[in-house]
Amino acid sequence: MYLLGHLLTEPVGVVHYMIVGAVLFTCGVVCMATKRNALGILMGIELVLNGANVNLIAFGSPYLRGAEATIGLDGQLMAMFVIVLAAAEAAVALAIALNFYNNFGSIDVDRANQLKG
Template sequence: MDLLTQPIGATHYLIVGAILFVCGLLCMAVKRNAVGLLMGVELVLNAALVNWVAFSSKSFRADVDVALGLDGHLAALFVIILAAGEAAAALAIALNFYNNHATIDVDRGDQLKG
């Protein structure tokens, strides 16, 4: 339990990112409606954001002595913009699916024609 006594560093952020990632995978595996699946995808994206910011922090680069060449904060901003666009498109798809089938159960998606 040495992590509990240390100041907050990159290791703590990586642990939080791993927990968020596992929660997102579980949410995607368990939920049966489209909203639950989208929440799981958002959790996985947020886990990636936390890891990118942790990798770009000065404490991580001091521990590993490597520069990744990628600014984590800029990558996080890019993923936030992508997540906003994804949420808007997914909401439009879910509303259209609900209007056609009166449910958002993803098991009914096999009736879609493309």
């Protein structure tokens, strides 16, 4: 409660962004862990990546941390990389999902258990 109160009374800073990022990350993880639909899992992945992106942007922002404390454009640059990678990953993942559907007539990831030990 102290933390919550503290957050609400303080001006918006890095910590707030980090909380948003953590929430997004947690949502993504929960989405990945619970969805049986492969597309849902892909969405969860996007959430996780973007949660991380929020953190990167926040750490790299001169407005939030002061010009002398930042590390320049690095945070935004890394976020850009993550976005590009996410797009590429989505393309590959969708192709996998399509092939999976062609073979099994569904995209239920629970049925993809052939690598069971």
